[in-house]
Amino acid sequence: MIGIFYFSSTGNSLYISNMIREKIGGKIIYIPTYTGDGSEFEKIIVVSPIYSSGLPVHVYDFLPRLDHERELFIVLNYGGMIGGADYFAYAYAQQNRLNVKGIFTIKMPENYTLTFTVPKFYLKHILDSADKRIEKVIAKIACGDSTLPRKKKTKEKIYYKNKANWHLIGERFSVQEDCIGCGKCVGLCPAQNISMENGKITFGNGCVACLGCYHRCPQKAIRYLRKKKKDRYINPRIDEKSIGKNMDEI
Numbered sequence: 001m002i003g004i005f006y007f008s009s010t011g012n013s014l015y016i017s018n019m020i021r022e023k024i025g026g027k028i029i030y031i032p033t034y035t036g037d038g039s040e041f042e043k044i045i046v047v048s049p050i051y052s053s054g055l056p057v058h059v060y061d062f063l064p065r066l067d068h069e070r071e072l073f074i075v076l077n078y079g080g081m082i083g084g085a086d087y088f089a090y091a092y093a094q095q096n097r098l099n100v101k102g103i104f105t106i107k108m109p110e111n112y113t114l115t116f117t118v119p120k121f122y123l124k125h126i127l128d129s130a131d132k133r134i135e136k137v138i139a140k141i142a143c144g145d146s147t148l149p150r151k152k153k154t155k156e157k158i159y160y161k162n163k164a165n166w167h168l169i170g171e172r173f174s175v176q177e178d179c180i181g182c183g184k185c186v187g188l189c190p191a192q193n194i195s196m197e198n199g200k201i202t203f204g205n206g207c208v209a210c211l212g213c214y215h216r217c218p219q220k221a222i223r224y225l226r227k228k229k230k231d232r233y234i235n236p237r238i239d240e241k242s243i244g245k246n247m248d249e250i
């Protein structure tokens with residue numbers, strides 16, 4: 001069986017994982033709650049967003065744990081700039097002696113939208129174009145196509161600098177009075193960085209900058225730097241409640 005491991009805060013990576021499962025089968029597993037090494041699977045596919053030209057903390061920490069003998073394919077998705085993340089992921093997998101066979105990139109809607117807004121018509125266009133690209137990537141994985149990045153330029157220094165500062169993002173969030181105390185943000189935070197004390201939401205200093213709480217709060221009560229920005233992003237083609245869940249083979 002294929003193990004489809006994903007990290008996702010706003011559903012794009014889960015959307016891609018769902019398509020992979022529909023076309024070639026496999027079990028979908030949410031990386032932050034998985035403790036194994038993937039050796040129960042014949043083949044491993046990791047589906048991850050690109051963060052600052054590199055990988056989210058949970059994916060970065062997960063890859064070295066994987067069984068070295070399993071064939072590994074990494075499917076990265078991004079909002080606008082790969083910035084050498086494909087080569088970075090390849091080099092990182094090699095450093096960790098993983099049996100990496102393919103690295104693919106797919107453009108999806110941007111979710112790092114703390115300071116700007118993506119127009120709705122453009123979102124639809126990106127999603128429609130993504131479907132074609134996802135199908136091509138799945139076909140390549142299905143036939144075991146070895147597709148590895150050639151361009152060796154990465155933004156490794158910027159990535160490590162940003163990664164070291166992601167924990168500060170939580171400090172820039174504030175919760176407005178529209179908060180209904182539902183606790184959804186507490187449950188969805190992959191870093192267990194949000195708590196509710198006496199009915200009040202508090203952020204710790206372990207934020208991994210995924211922005212899941214910001215985008216998925218039903219009241220849009222979480223603000224960044226107190227900006228009154230109204231738009232939020234959740235992939236419209238998935239069931240939002242399934243983000244963070246595992247799914248058995250169909």
Ligand SMILES: Cc1cc2nc3c(=O)[nH]c(=O)nc-3n(C[C@H](O)[C@H](O)[C@H](O)COP(=O)(O)O)c2cc1C
Binds near residue numbers: 007009112210
């Ligand atoms: C902290 C952070 C950093 C990001 N950095 C990049 C980046 O360097 N380049 C890019 O094109 N998109 C970047 N993005 C956007 C995501 O990669 C993109 O929207 C992805 O599809 C989100 O996947 P998800 O919905 O599964 O979480 C970033 C998003 C976050 C939250």
